[in-house]
Amino acid sequence: MxxxxxxxxxxxxxxxxxxxxxxxxxxxxxxxxxxxxxxxxxxxxxxxxxxxxxxxxxxxxxxxxxxQRSDLIVAVLAQQIDACADAAKVFAADYAPNEALSRWMQRYIDLVAKKRGFAGALHSGDPAYAGLAPYFFKRMEPALAGLLADASSAKVIRAGVTAGDLLTAVVRLCHGPQGEEPAYARSMTRLLLEGMACGTKE
Amino acid sequence: MxxxxxxxxxxxxxxxxxxxxxxxxxxxxxxxxxxxxxxxxxxxxxxxxxxxxxxxxxxxxxxxxxxQRSDLIVAVLAQQIDACADAAKVFAADYAPNEALSRWMQRYIDLVAKKRGFAGALHSGDPAYAGLAPYFFKRMEPALAGLLADASSAKVIRAGVTAGDLLTAVVRLCHGPQGEEPAYARSMTRLLLEGMACGTKE
DNA sequence: GACAAAACGGAATGACATTCCGTATAAACG
DNA sequence: CGTTTATACGGAATGTCATTCCGTTTTGTC
Missing domain, CATH: 1.10.10 (Arc Repressor Mutant, subunit A)
Structure with a gap:
C-alpha cells in the first residue's frame, strides 16, 4: 500500500x-x-x-x-478573506486600539474595493457562490468585533456601533461604479470612523 | 437603385x-x-x-x-427602461397624483428588482455597458420628477425629496442577495414613500 | 419582369471549459 | 536501492458556444 x-x-x-x-x-x-x-x-x-x-x-x-471553475474562484476568495480576517489579530497586537482599527479598515477596504469581477460573480445568483457571503461574515465579523471592543474599552470610539453594521456599510460604500477609485471608499470610510470617534480629535 | x-x-x-x-x-x-x-x-x-x-x-x-452580444442586451434593457419611463405619463394622466406616484414606483421596482443577471452585466466593468447607467438616469429622472412635482403641488408629499435621490435609494434597496423576493424591496419602498407623505394618513 | 442592394440562414472558424487517457512519480515495502 | 501501486500529471480530445463567411433569397425600384 x-x-x-x-x-x-x-x-x-x-x-x-x-x-x-x-x-x-x-x-x-x-x-x-x-x-x-x-x-x-x-x-x-x-x-x-x-x-x-x-x-x-x-x-x-x-x-x-x-x-469547477467556480471552485477555484471560491478558493481564492476564501483565501483572501482569511488573510484579511487574520490580519486583525496582528494589528491588535502591534498597534494601539484606534490605530489597529484604522489599519484594519484600510485592509478591509482594499479587499472589498478591489473587486475585479468578483462582485459580479458573488451577485450572479449562481448557487456555486451561495456559501461565500455567509463565510465572509463568519470570518470578518469576529475580526472586526475584537478591534471594536478594544477601541471601545480604550474609550477612543463610542459604543453602540456593531461590527456587522460597519462591515455592511463599508461594502455598500464600495459598491459604486466599476472603475471607481478606492480613494472614494477610503474617504467615505474615514468619515464613518471619525463619526464614531469620542470627540477626542485634535 | x-x-x-x-x-x-x-x-x-x-x-x-x-x-x-x-x-x-x-x-x-x-x-x-x-x-x-x-x-x-x-x-x-x-x-x-x-x-x-x-x-x-x-x-x-x-x-x-x-x-456584439452585449449590444442585444443593451437594446433589451434600453427598451425596458424606455417602457418604464414612458409609463409615468400614462399613470399621471389616469390617476390622482399620489396614486400615480405609487403605481409608477411599483413599476420601477419590478424593473430594478427583476435583475436576472442584468445587474451583473451592468457592474461588470465591461465598457460595452458603460453608457447604460447614464441612459437609465436620463430617462428615469424626468419621469419621476414629473410625478413628484404633481404630488408635491397636490400637497400629498412633502417637498425636498429629489427624484435622483429616490431613484438611487430604491436601486440600493433592491440590491440585496440575488434570490431576494421583490416583496422586500416593495415593503422598504413603501416605507420610504410613507415617510415622504404629508401626515395625511388615515 | 429585371436588377442590385439589403437581408437571410446555416455552415465554417476559433476560443474556451471540461474530460480522457497513457505516462510519470511519490511513498511504502522488501 | 529496486519494486510496486495508488496518486498525480500533462497534453490531446471533445463539446459548446460566440462570431464570421458566403452563397442564396427577398425587397423595392424602374
Whole structure:
C-alpha cells in the first residue's frame, strides 16, 4: 500500500490539506498564487490555460483540485478573506486600539474595493457562490468585533456601533461604479470612523 | 437603385429605426421580443442560438442587427427602461397624483428588482455597458420628477425629496442577495414613500 | 419582369471549459 | 536501492458556444 492512513481534514474551505502527495500540495499552492495574480490582472474570466500556465501545471491538474471553475474562484476568495480576517489579530497586537482599527479598515477596504469581477460573480445568483457571503461574515465579523471592543474599552470610539453594521456599510460604500477609485471608499470610510470617534480629535 | 434615401435616425438607442427593409424591421422586433423572453427565463447568458431560434431567424441575422452580444442586451434593457419611463405619463394622466406616484414606483421596482443577471452585466466593468447607467438616469429622472412635482403641488408629499435621490435609494434597496423576493424591496419602498407623505394618513 | 442592394440562414472558424487517457512519480515495502 | 501501486500529471480530445463567411433569397425600384 502506497500511503499511510489519512488523519483528518480540518475545516471547510478548499484551501485545506486533506491528504496530498507532496507534489500535489506544491502544485495546489502554486495554483492558488497563480490564480490570484491572474484574476487581479485579467479578471475572473481569464482562461484556465493562462492560470495553469502561470502555475506551471497542465489544465487537468487545475481540474483535479478544483472540479469547477467556480471552485477555484471560491478558493481564492476564501483565501483572501482569511488573510484579511487574520490580519486583525496582528494589528491588535502591534498597534494601539484606534490605530489597529484604522489599519484594519484600510485592509478591509482594499479587499472589498478591489473587486475585479468578483462582485459580479458573488451577485450572479449562481448557487456555486451561495456559501461565500455567509463565510465572509463568519470570518470578518469576529475580526472586526475584537478591534471594536478594544477601541471601545480604550474609550477612543463610542459604543453602540456593531461590527456587522460597519462591515455592511463599508461594502455598500464600495459598491459604486466599476472603475471607481478606492480613494472614494477610503474617504467615505474615514468619515464613518471619525463619526464614531469620542470627540477626542485634535 | 433599390431603396429611396434614408431620412434620419431619431435618437440614440439601438431599438431605433434607421432605414430598414420591411423584413428586417419585422425580424428586429421579433428578435427583441424573443431576447427579452429568453433573458427572463434562461438568464442573459443564454446561447444566441436559443434566442435566434425563438425569434425564427438565423444567428447571422442577430449579429447583423447587434454586432456584439452585449449590444442585444443593451437594446433589451434600453427598451425596458424606455417602457418604464414612458409609463409615468400614462399613470399621471389616469390617476390622482399620489396614486400615480405609487403605481409608477411599483413599476420601477419590478424593473430594478427583476435583475436576472442584468445587474451583473451592468457592474461588470465591461465598457460595452458603460453608457447604460447614464441612459437609465436620463430617462428615469424626468419621469419621476414629473410625478413628484404633481404630488408635491397636490400637497400629498412633502417637498425636498429629489427624484435622483429616490431613484438611487430604491436601486440600493433592491440590491440585496440575488434570490431576494421583490416583496422586500416593495415593503422598504413603501416605507420610504410613507415617510415622504404629508401626515395625511388615515 | 429585371436588377442590385439589403437581408437571410446555416455552415465554417476559433476560443474556451471540461474530460480522457497513457505516462510519470511519490511513498511504502522488501 | 529496486519494486510496486495508488496518486498525480500533462497534453490531446471533445463539446459548446460566440462570431464570421458566403452563397442564396427577398425587397423595392424602374
Amino acid at each position: 502506497p500511503a499511510k492512513k489519512p488523519s483528518q481534514n480540518q475545516h471547510d474551505q478548499d484551501t485545506e490539506h486533506r491528504f496530498l502527495r507532496s507534489d500535489a500540495r506544491r502544485n495546489l499552492d502554486s495554483l492558488l498564487n497563480a490564480a490570484m495574480a491572474v484574476f487581479e490582472t485579467s479578471g475572473v474570466d481569464a482562461p484556465m490555460k493562462e492560470i495553469a500556465g502561470k502555475a506551471g501545471v497542465g489544465v487537468a491538474t487545475v481540474y483535479r483540485h478544483f472540479p | 433599390p431603396a429611396k434615401k434614408p431620412s434620419q435616425n431619431q435618437h440614440d438607442q439601438d431599438t431605433e429605426h434607421r432605414f430598414l427593409r420591411s423584413d428586417a424591421r419585422r425580424n428586429l422586433d421579433s428578435l427583441l421580443n424573443a431576447a427579452m423572453a429568453v433573458f427572463e427565463t434562461s438568464g442573459v447568458d443564454a446561447p444566441m442560438k436559443e434566442i435566434a431560434g425563438k425569434a425564427g431567424v438565423g444567428v447571422a441575422t442577430v449579429y447583423r442587427h447587434f454586432p
